[in-house]
Amino acid sequence: MVAQVQDADNSTKPKKRIGNWQAVFLFGIIALPMVLALLIYKTGVGMPGSTINEGxxxxxxxxxxxxxxxxxxxxxxxxxxxxxxxxxxxxxxxxxxxxxxxxxxxxxxxxxxxxxxxxxxxxxxxxxxxxxxxxxxxxxxxxxxxxxxxxxxxxxxxxxxxxxxxxxxxxxxxxxxxxxxxxxxxxxxxxxxxxxxxxxxxxxxxxx
The missing domain is CATH 3.40.30.10 (Glutaredoxin)
Structure with a gap:
């Protein structure tokens, strides 16, 4: 019975690691555009020649x-x-x-x-x-x-x-x-x- 419990715990570890990596990946997808937009805004690098702004x-x-x-x-x-x-x-x-x-x-x-x-x-x-x-x-x-x-x-x-x-x-x-x-x-x-x-x-x- 103890062996079965240990096997069950071991089998969940890869799933947890996969879940953690998925969370990091999803966070990166969400955060990366925001970070890039902030860098473009603060530095002007990559700013399009024409914008929708009036000013x-x-x-x-x-x-x-x-x-x-x-x-x-x-x-x-x-x-x-x-x-x-x-x-x-x-x-x-x-x-x-x-x-x-x-x-x-x-x-x-x-x-x-x-x-x-x-x-x-x-x-x-x-x-x-x-x-x-x-x-x-x-x-x-x-x-x-x-x-x-x-x-x-x-x-x-x-x-x-x-x-x-x-x-x-x-x-x-x-x-x-x-x-x-x-x-x-x-x-x-x-x-x-x-x-x-x-x-x-x-x-x-x-x-x-």
């Missing part, structure tokens, strides 16, 4: 913590939690086209409805606080302000995949939940295009 894809995505250290409350960019963010540069030379970016992003944020809590607007302020800026912020009460050294920001912009002659105020950026700027927008992009991109990324990322 300008940055290749590779650019981490923004090199300049976005702390807002006016002393909080880091990611301190407010897992959110997608719109980074809009501003300085004293911000003209009507520049100010329109603030208006467009505000209206898009409103149009997101209940999904708006997953998105945050952040002004990259390249100048000291002025009465003009204080007045502007009254029109945008949900806008975070991130003071940034203009030279540091210019260097960051120059190291991106955007054209070298890009004006410091020309583009604003869609930043993912990990703090990587992945798409840029300018005056040629309207609110509907921005809204389409944001809805797409929200659809394909988990809500916490």
């Amino acid at each position: 300008i894809m940055l290749t590779p995505a650019k981490q923004v913590d090199v300049f976005a250290r702390a807002d006016t409350e002393g909080q880091s960019l990611l301190a407010s939690g897992k959110k997608w963010r719109l980074l809009i540069p501003y300085n004293a030379n911000c003209d009507e086209a520049c100010l329109n970016k603030l208006y467009v992003t505000r209206q898009v944020h409103i149009r997101l409805g209940e999904k708006a809590r997953r998105v945050e607007r952040v002004m990259v302020s390249l100048d000291a606080m002025t009465p003009t800026l204080e007045k502007l912020l009254l029109e945008h009460p949900r806008l975070r302000v991130m003071p940034v050294d203009s030279v540091v920001y210019s260097n960051w912009l120059a190291s991106s995949s955007l054209p070298e002659n890009s004006n410091i105020l020309q583009h604003y950026f869609l930043v993912d939940e990990d703090g990587f700027a992945m798409m840029a927008y300018n005056a040629e992009h309207d609110g509907n295009q921005l809204l389409k991109d944001i809805k797409r990324v929200l659809k394909f990322t988990n809500e916490e």
Whole structure:
């Protein structure tokens, strides 16, 4: 009887090993595409020449913590939690086209409805606080302000995949939940295009 029990135990060991390998294989099938997609997204290697995105894809995505250290409350960019963010540069030379970016992003944020809590607007302020800026912020009460050294920001912009002659105020950026700027927008992009991109990324990322 003991021998029969031992034989039975021995016969189940190969089955367990096969089962373990099957589990590893299935996990690999599921995980590999995700890992490859993440590598392509972060590095830009293998990125297709044309995409369905409305914005300008940055290749590779650019981490923004090199300049976005702390807002006016002393909080880091990611301190407010897992959110997608719109980074809009501003300085004293911000003209009507520049100010329109603030208006467009505000209206898009409103149009997101209940999904708006997953998105945050952040002004990259390249100048000291002025009465003009204080007045502007009254029109945008949900806008975070991130003071940034203009030279540091210019260097960051120059190291991106955007054209070298890009004006410091020309583009604003869609930043993912990990703090990587992945798409840029300018005056040629309207609110509907921005809204389409944001809805797409929200659809394909988990809500916490």
